[in-house]
Amino acid sequence: MSIQKLSTIGAVAVFMGTAAYADCGIESANINIVGNEFSAIQAVVDGAKACATDTVTVESNLNKDYRELQVAALTANPAQYSVVVTNNGAIVPLLGEDLIRPLDDLIAKHGQHLSKNQMISVDGKVMAVAFMANAQHLFVRKDILEQAGVEVPTTYEEVIAVAQAIKDAGIMAHPFATTSATGWNLGEEFVNMFLGHGGEFFKPGSAEPNINNETGVAALNTLKALTELSNPDFLTFDSNAVQANWESGDLAIAHLWGSRGTGILDDEGSSDEVVSNTMLVSSPTVGGGDVPASTLWWDGFAIAKNVSDADAEASFIAMVKGISPDVVKANNDAAVWLVDGYEPTPAAAGVFATASGNTQPYPMIPFMGLMHTALGAELNEFLQGSESAEQALADVEAAYTTAAKEKGFLN
């Protein structure tokens, strides 16, 4: 263990030790937090827990399936959780069901130091406070690219050519991977590619689908060319699988979440050869477009509507404490923080490069979730070669339309 790491742990311990007595100015309250589970969120929640005293309880339920329980848990009155840690995709059902409260008055009272950048506002009302950013971007292996005599790709056309060159040179049989598991992951890959091609998912001003067109076909064909350079098991690849393959040195190029950068660049689970040659670069553009074919995501917190005003205020104070510069400084490597005092690390380079290319944020549209589900379920047959691109897109539109009618978005 390096001295630097030791001193960081020491600093964290000291911080935690003093924080236990920190006075957050809450008299008594019950604070309960639900959210996804990864190291950055863990750090924020631990920061919020420092507000716990004899009269203030702070509890948390962090797990990967939080999206499935958040709506039911917040619909109850009083809500099961007072805080939900969410993102631009997961917040949509909460907004649609009116389960989170506007934060403007709480910000005026307790959060004036938060930057404008962190406010997620809908129709002029701040509904959530963001604390970190995430995006999918390219991970490349410098040494393999050099061995094959090719440059770092900046467009998907180049990614395909580079992967093909590596394959032709006999270095790797399956040099490329992305999170292409059937379901949400595959849907997300199409969303990236379709936006990169300049597509619009819905006809302007309506919930009518708009993907069965030339843009959709072009996006699908690019995806197919990429999966042909992937391991044949690509329809089961989620982030964990791609990260494991990368760390075992089986990949030369991967399109993967920025939040995986820290795990890949640390000294666990991989060889020095892989880690020292891993480069994090911007997500590529595609089809002559000028924005990277990726989507930007924020992670932030929102406060439940169905809790008492006192608990809501206490929850807000605790969460602001959780995303304070002290916490961020102690966990600088864990994420691309949107908080003052954050110092960019090498693990964040890919997300920064992608964001600076004017990549679009993931659309916060009420019916986008239904479109995403339909995409995740209907594209695999085309990628396996048993269906045409037009048929696959027609299936997506039909599946989406059925669901949207049932949910009252279409007539």
Add this chain to the structure above:
Amino acid sequence: MRHKTFFWFILPSLAAMFLFIALPLVSVVVQSLHIEHEQVIVVTENCGPFGCKQESSVDTEATEQLRAEKPLGRFAGLSTYFDRGHLATAEIAEAWRTNDSFGDFFGEIFNLPFYKALTFTLAYTFIVTPLVIVLGLLIALGVNRVTPVLKGPTIFVSLLPMMITPLVGSLILFWMIDAQGVIGKTLQFIFDDPELSLKASPALTWITLMVYGVWSSAPFAFVVFYAGLQTVNTDSLEAAQIDGASRWQQIRFVVIPHLMPLVVFISLIQLMDNFKVFEPVIGFKAGANAPSLSYIIFADMRSDIIRYNSAAATSVLTVLGVAILLSPVLLRTWRDFKGKAV
């Protein structure tokens, strides 16, 4: 037993069945007949760390008012049952009109989610059930002949697949058949095809799931048959031996007729079990290639936006499917019962 005594005897179980089976079933049927209110959509300016954008959002106040007036949603009759996600009558009629060959017609039907799941579920049920019965019988006959010392350990090993939690068992196999796993790599080597993947091709996924199904259920058939074998009349067997029957003839004409009621019992249980196939589909991440009816209900309930009405309709159709599947066996039991009464 007098009728009154009988009534008091089964009352607790009747009450439980009413509370936990009949009532939820009614609520599911009611849900399947409704769809959600029309959502009131407005365009708002949404801002965040990546700038501002004009986007659609739900007008929560207006939508809330609609919901307060009619909490069940809009009555839609049977329309959910006939939409593309379920029976898809319009799509089938269209496919019938536009396709000349049966191959294309069935290709299009197989492309519809409900029929795809139904095809897999039926294929799984009707392939796995007989194989489980045959394999279970073979294991039972084999174990029955093993010397007494080895019987205990043999029975224990034969029962192992049933003891392992289905999800864990399928996950272990899932890792082994991975293109990088022990079985996956061996198969690639044997067939000399580096692109061979048990997870990628639908046909191979089906075979994998069915092999797993037989592997995990055969012990159940084995235990039942083994118990049955202990009650075979030794007099009949000896008589057959004296008449010069071979081992096969003894099994065919003495043992199997004796075990016939058990075959009916196992078929009944296995038909019901296999029609509900679910854990292996999850464990093998086979939802894309081999969705079962239970899986598509699960998928509706698990996304961000939960589709209760669609899931309810699929559930009702699945219950009907089980009823149709079991009707021949139940009819037979009913006829036997009536025959005895007369």
